[in-house]
Amino acid sequence: MKSTGRKPGLGISLLARLELLLTPLFGSIRNPFHHLGALVVYFFWIVLVSGIYLLIFYRTSLAGAFDSVERLTHDQWFAGGVMRSLHRYASDAAVLVMGGHLLREFLRGRFRGVRWYSWFTGVPLLWIVIVFGITGYWMVWDQLAQFVAVGSAHLLDVLPVFSDPMVRSFLTNESVSDRFFTLIAFIHLIGLPIVLVLGIWFHVLRIRLPRINPPRTLMAGSLIGLLILSLLVPAESHPPADLMIVPQSLALDWLYLAVYPLLDHFPERSVWAALAGFSLLLAALPWLWPGRRPAAAQVHLSDCTGCGYCVEDCPYGAIDLVPRTDGRKYESEAKVTADLCVACGICTGSCPSSSPFRRHEPLTTGIDLPALTMQDIKQAIHTDGSGTHPAVLLVGCEHGVPVKRFSGPGLTTMSLPCVGMLPPAAIDYALRVGGFDGVMLGGCAAGDCFHRYGDRWTRDRIRRARPPLLRARVPRDRILMRRLKATEHKRLFSQLKAFRHRLRQMPGTEPGGDS
Amino acid sequence: MIALRVIGQTLVWMLLLAPAILLAQWPLHEPLPPGYGELRLSLVHTTQRLKPCRRLSPVERQALPPNMRKVEQCERARAPARTWIELAGRGLLDATVMPKGLHNDGRVYLHRRWSMPAGRYSLVLGLRDTPGEGGPDHQHRFELELKPGASALLLVGDGTVQLLAGGAAGTGP
Ligand code: HEM
Numbered sequence: 028m029k030s031t032g033r034k035p036g037l038g039i040s041l042l043a044r045l046e047l048l049l050t051p052l053f054g055s056i057r058n059p060f061h062h063l064g065a066l067v068v069y070f071f072w073i074v075l076v077s078g079i080y081l082l083i084f085y086r087t088s089l090a091g092a093f094d095s096v097e098r099l100t101h102d103q104w105f106a107g108g109v110m111r112s113l114h115r116y117a118s119d120a121a122v123l124v125m126g127g128h129l130l131r132e133f134l135r136g137r138f139r140g141v142r143w144y145s146w147f148t149g150v151p152l153l154w155i156v157i158v159f160g161i162t163g164y165w166m167v168w169d170q171l172a173q174f175v176a177v178g179s180a181h182l183l184d185v186l187p188v189f190s191d192p193m194v195r196s197f198l199t200n201e202s203v204s205d206r207f208f209t210l211i212a213f214i215h216l217i218g219l220p221i222v223l224v225l226g227i228w229f230h231v232l233r234i235r236l237p238r239i240n241p242p243r244t245l246m247a248g249s250l251i252g253l254l255i256l257s258l259l260v261p262a263e264s265h266p267p268a269d270l271m272i273v274p275q276s277l278a279l280d281w282l283y284l285a286v287y288p289l290l291d292h293f294p295e296r297s298v299w300a301a302l303a304g305f306s307l308l309l310a311a312l313p314w315l316w317p318g319r320r321p322a323a324a325q326v327h328l329s330d331c332t333g334c335g336y337c338v339e340d341c342p343y344g345a346i347d348l349v350p351r352t353d354g355r356k357y358e359s360e361a362k363v364t365a366d367l368c369v370a371c372g373i374c375t376g377s378c379p380s381s382s383p384f385r386r387h388e389p390l391t392t393g394i395d396l397p398a399l400t401m402q403d404i405k406q407a408i409h410t411d412g413s414g415t416h417p418a419v420l421l422v423g424c425e426h427g428v429p430v431k432r433f434s435g436p437g438l439t440t441m442s443l444p445c446v447g448m449l450p451p452a453a454i455d456y457a458l459r460v461g462g463f464d465g466v467m468l469g470g471c472a473a474g475d476c477f478h479r480y481g482d483r484w485t486r487d488r489i490r491r492a493r494p495p496l497l498r499a500r501v502p503r504d505r506i507l508m509r510r511l512k513a514t515e516h517k518r519l520f521s522q523l524k525a526f527r528h529r530l531r532q533m534p535g536t537e538p539g540g541d542s
Numbered sequence: 543m544i545a546l547r548v549i550g551q552t553l554v555w556m557l558l559l560a561p562a563i564l565l566a567q568w569p570l571h572e573p574l575p576p577g578y579g580e581l582r583l584s585l586v587h588t589t590q591r592l593k594p595c596r597r598l599s600p601v602e603r604q605a606l607p608p609n610m611r612k613v614e615q616c617e618r619a620r621a622p623a624r625t626w627i628e629l630a631g632r633g634l635l636d637a638t639v640m641p642k643g644l645h646n647d648g649r650v651y652l653h654r655r656w657s658m659p660a661g662r663y664s665l666v667l668g669l670r671d672t673p674g675e676g677g678p679d680h681q682h683r684f685e686l687e688l689k690p691g692a693s694a695l696l697l698v699g700d701g702t703v704q705l706l707a708g709g710a711a712g713t714g715p
Binding site: 049052053059115116119120122123174181184190191192194195198199244248249251252253255256260262269270271272273274275276277278279280281282288291 | 548565566
């Protein structure tokens with residue numbers, strides 16, 4: 028048995044290597060890298076709770092703001108001080124993790140095709156979050172706040188927004204307007220939280236069962252980490268704002284405020300042009316670099332009973348049940364919205380009609396992919412004819428270890444868009460009719476299915492926890508599921524060898540050579 | 543074993559979060575090089591009309607509806623403002639700015655800032671706010687004592703010109 032063939036791309040390989048560093052400690056399902064979007068949401072929860080505490084002591088006025096924050100930081104360092112640090116650092120963690128989330132989705136190519144929606148709605152979130160941070164720093168009214176306020180005024184004044192330039196509000200300490208300050212506080216405390224919640228809701232609107240909350244261990248671990256860091260490096264203010272001086276040295280938050288130092292070197296208009304250009308480029312990426320778009324799933328009414336399993340399993344909500352149109356006795360039928368379908372094939376795996384045991388030719392099912400029909404799947408389930416035992420059917424996906432790299436007598440490989448496409452009946456068929464001694468399922472790392480949930484649904488169908496159930500008669504020890512990252516090809520190889528070894532020992536496995 | 547795992551995970555979290563906490567305050571940013579100060583200009587000025595207002599003759603007034611019989615007829619557009627600043631004998635600014643408004647009938651706004659080494663400077667401000675080409679209609683001379691880290695402010699309004707030296711001590715001239 029050998030392995031050759033195409034390796035995963037450099038970006039994917041580096042990402043996988045980095046992420047695998049954490050798997051031994053956290054496990055694959057709880058690997059923090061697999062939950063970046065949910066972690067951003069979680070950090071905002073910490074920001075919200077700590078923010079509510081700060082608000083109890085904060086004075087929303089120009090005269091009172093600085094002193095109230097100072098008192099909070101020093102007079103009750105053990106509570107207010109820690110809450111302030113948590114508030115600041117959780118916000119920074121959110122930006123850092125959001126950057127990781129963006130980069131990860133980019134490297135995995137999940138901005139393309141029908142996924143454009145999540146990508147496109149992610150771009151405004153970037154700016155909502157940044158403005159959130161800017162207004163937060165503003166509210167302390169220390170020298171950093173002054174730097175931010177003056178910089179923002181210069182930036183906004185080149186836009187045709189205000190008839191009276193905003194810089195006039197920040198000329199002298201006397202000219203600073205209390206009302207303007209209250210407006211900023213209002214934006215930070217009420218406006219932006221609402222916009223952010225709406226933004227996140229829009230962002231995950233087309234995702235079914237979005238993972239909004241990370242696993243509990245990740246919540247606990249990151250909170251403890253943040254708490255310790257908050258105690259070690261408490262967040263502090265700069266000296267109070269004084270518009271008649273230029274702050275000498277600022278501990279700038281580069282994650283939120285990096286745009287302001289640019290104003291020392293470039294005109295405001297160039298900074299706006301760069302920001303707008305970057306955002307537009309990012310937002311237009313799905314169309315600038317579209318990639319190949321596979322055809323959407325198709326429903327075959329002759330085999331569809333309207334059971335709704337595919338609706339339940341589709342990770343992108345691309346299937347609906349609609350009233351029956353062909354006059355058969357069923358109430359409803361499945362209908363695919365092509366613009367939402369990522370062509371993962373998980374619906375084929377969930378359709379009770381997807382059974383290779385059925386005899387009609389060509390074999391059809393309730394729902395499958397034009398590029399990979401149920402007939403194609405059935406045809407692929409046959410041994411290589413070498414008579415080598417144990418014969419193993421190795422099923423992989425397009426995003427896990429490329430199984431086509433493995434070859435050898437007794438080994439048949441099948442690569443699906445997602446392992447979730449494999450109907451449980453196909454496993455039964457491979458073992459009973461196909462002449463295989465074992466079926467091994469590869470696929471993406473646990474908790475990190477490219478198409479979301481394909482690995483989990485397959486596991487649950489085998490465990491008879493989710494319909495369609497794998498029949499109880501199928502010997503589970505002849506099935507092995509190993510969910511690994513695309514680079515873990517050696518691991519899959521050794522697990523495959525060990526599996527074949529185990530199969531060889533089992534009664535009922537026909538004797539035969541192995542290579 | 544579980545305790546080890548919890549400690550390990552916490553340590554890893556601290557490692558993962560450390561870049562966020564670091565970037566939240568480091569590297570330090572110095573808006574001005576050491577020993578530098580800043581001069582700001584805030585000009586908010588109403589310039590003269592491009593054409594003077596004309597008194598309407600009684601006949602012209604009579605031709606108007608009774609509730610709109612004004613004494614003078616004025617064109618809205620105002621002249622651009624040309625501003626010069628000379629610092630220590632060298633030209634720092636020579637800018638011509640149009641009045642705001644669709645019909646150029648608003649005020650002229652000009653806001654600029656320059657950083658420069660602290661020290662004593664002679665500052666000359668020139669302003670032309672009447673139509674046509676030519677030199678300044680108003681000229682003002684100041685001695686600027688710019689302290690390191692100070693943010694001086696040259697305030698030009700309608701009929702008032704003021705230089706505030708800035709600095710931590712206060713806003714006095
Ligand atoms: C406040 C900031 C953000 C939050 C809270 C957030 C949160 C989330 C969540 C919870 C998911 C669903 C994850 C899942 O269930 O698999 C998701 C998916 C996604 N996010 Fe974000 N995100 C944010 C910003 C961004 C940004 C800036 C981008 C890129 C421009 C982005 C791109 C994506 C993409 C492409 C997906 C969909 C992946 C798929 O099709 O399955 N997100 N995000």
